[in-house]
Amino acid sequence: MKLKELLAVSKFEEYNLGFGSFTKEEIEMDHKTFLDKEVTSIVPRPYTVRKFLNKKMYTTVLVDALVYLNGLNNIEAK
Structure with a gap:
């Protein structure tokens, strides 16, 4: 699969290509x-982000x- 095909079908927030993360x-x-x-390989990496809404903090993954x-x-991957 080529990178352009991956971008067409996946819904990740960002893609880390080893030299930086990009949308x-x-x-x-x-x-x-x-x-x-x-x-050659795709490794999903979850991370948490804190967001504030109406003075309440929410953590999203x-x-x-x-x-x-x-x-x-x-x-970066090594």
Whole structure:
């Protein structure tokens, strides 16, 4: 599966490509060279975020994806 195919079907908040976390829109606009790279592995990573609404704090769980691309050294993932 290529990165552009993954972006079309997945609903992660962010995608960590090993050199930074990006939203789907940021990858499609700023990192077009990686769209045709083959995805070798996807690791979902949940994390919590605190949000405030009407003076009450809520904790929500979001999930980003650590995406390994063929031919790219995922430094942060090692």
